[in-house]
Amino acid sequence: MKRRVGILTSGGDCPGLNATLRGIAKALYQRMGDGVEIIGVSNGYHGLINGQWRVMQPQEFSGILTVGGTILGTKRTPFKLMRVVGEDRVDKVAAMKAHYKEMKLDCLLCLGGNGTHKTAELLAGEGLNIIGLPKTIDNDIYGTEVTFGFHSAVDIATEAIDRVHTTAGSHSRCMVVELMGNKAGWLTLYAGIAGGADIILIPELPYTIENVCAAIERRAEQGKGFSILAVAEGACDAREARMKRSERMRRRAEQGYTTATNRIARQIEELTGIETRICVPGHMQRGGSPSPYDRVLATQFGAYAAKMVEDGNYGITIAMKGGHVGENRLAEVAGKSRLVPESHGMLEVARRMGISMG
Ligand code: F6P
Numbered sequence: 001m002k003r004r005v006g007i008l009t010s011g012g013d014c015p016g017l018n019a020t021l022r023g024i025a026k027a028l029y030q031r032m033g034d035g036v037e038i039i040g041v042s043n044g045y046h047g048l049i050n051g052q053w054r055v056m057q058p059q060e061f062s063g064i065l066t067v068g069g070t071i072l073g074t075k076r077t078p079f080k081l082m083r084v085v086g087e088d089r090v091d092k093v094a095a096m097k098a099h100y101k102e103m104k105l106d107c108l109l110c111l112g113g114n115g116t117h118k119t120a121e122l123l124a125g126e127g128l129n130i131i132g133l134p135k136t137i138d139n140d141i142y143g144t145e146v147t148f149g150f151h152s153a154v155d156i157a158t159e160a161i162d163r164v165h166t167t168a169g170s171h172s173r174c175m176v177v178e179l180m181g182n183k184a185g186w187l188t189l190y191a192g193i194a195g196g197a198d199i200i201l202i203p204e205l206p207y208t209i210e211n212v213c214a215a216i217e218r219r220a221e222q223g224k225g226f227s228i229l230a231v232a233e234g235a236c237d238a239r240e241a242r243m244k245r246s247e248r249m250r251r252r253a254e255q256g257y258t259t260a261t262n263r264i265a266r267q268i269e270e271l272t273g274i275e276t277r278i279c280v281p282g283h284m285q286r287g288g289s290p291s292p293y294d295r296v297l298a299t300q301f302g303a304y305a306a307k308m309v310e311d312g313n314y315g316i317t318i319a320m321k322g323g324h325v326g327e328n329r330l331a332e333v334a335g336k337s338r339l340v341p342e343s344h345g346m347l348e349v350a351r352r353m354g355i356s357m358g
Contacts, residue, residue: 023302
């Protein structure tokens with residue numbers, strides 16, 4: 001009897017998804033040859049709910065190591081709606097279980113971020129054999145030191161900071177670069193340090209505009225007429241940090257913005273008189289070919305997941321722990337996220353370097 005292994009990619013795409021699919025497939029074919037069949041589910045849980053799947057051919061996994069995005073397609077299917085029956089009257093959980101059965105799967109591998117892992121845990125709780133693989137540029141999955149996609153995004157975000165440096169210097173301006181990361185500051189912290197940012201603002205450490213401007217003015221007094229700010233899309237000031245997220249978003253919407261970036265730039269100009277521009281690389285941070293680091297990580301994670309399939313070890317997600325690839329129980333990590341802790345060594349490094357954290 002052939003082992004039937006399902007795979008899907010869910011949530012936002014990122015560099016390294018295809019490299020991971022390739023890692024899983026090559027390792028499975030290598031060990032099991034004709035004894036395994038891989039079934040690709042299209043567009044994440046949306047495809048699982050709607051029965052969109054196909055038997056994949058080994059050659060479909062060739063030539064994709066360096067290719068961005070995902071050959072399976074992806075969609076955001078919010079976890080909070082999984083148990084909600086909408087206007088289409090589809091019971092999503094029942095539909096996913098039925099299609100798993102219809103595909104005659106031995107197990108299903110779910111590549112994705114925090115939301116994907118919550119649904120993966122829900123399905124494992126419903127008795128399906130599930131293995132998660134941690135993908136996200138946000139690097140915020142609990143229980144793993146790193147996720148694939150993160151380092152590629154750090155490379156791209158760093159290049160964005162590098163490139164605005166010249167204009168900042170030539171024009172004696174402040175440049176505010178807004179970086180992704182959702183509620184986590186990892187991407188901004190790493191790219192900010194790699195790009196030599198003077199001020200780094202992350203969601204975990206609410207800033208005050210007075211501290212930001214004081215740092216800019218200190219640099220100006222030292223003859224450095226320009227400053228580079230790396231600002232996480234989730235950054236908020238100390239006053240906003242005391243508000244509920246819904247209230248914060250409502251207030252921002254009333255003032256015509258969603259992230260703090262525009263406001264920070266305007267306040268810097270008002271309070272310091274220094275001309276300020278913003279730069280938002282946006283989805284460029286999620287696009288294109290994975291970095292060599294991510295290709296290696298994706299291959300490690302993929303090969304390890306294939307071993308877990310072989311061993312029949314389910315209800316888990318792959319993780320990097322103490323520099324070694326291993327696994328965590330889904331039940332122990334799903335629903336938690338990993339933010340930058342106050343005690344993190346990289347914050348200490350930033351402060352020692354004289355970088356203002358706002
Ligand atoms: O989770 C990855 C991420 O890129 C976040 O950093 C960002 O907040 C979000 O996805 C953007 O999502 P979307 O592509 O759906 O706009």
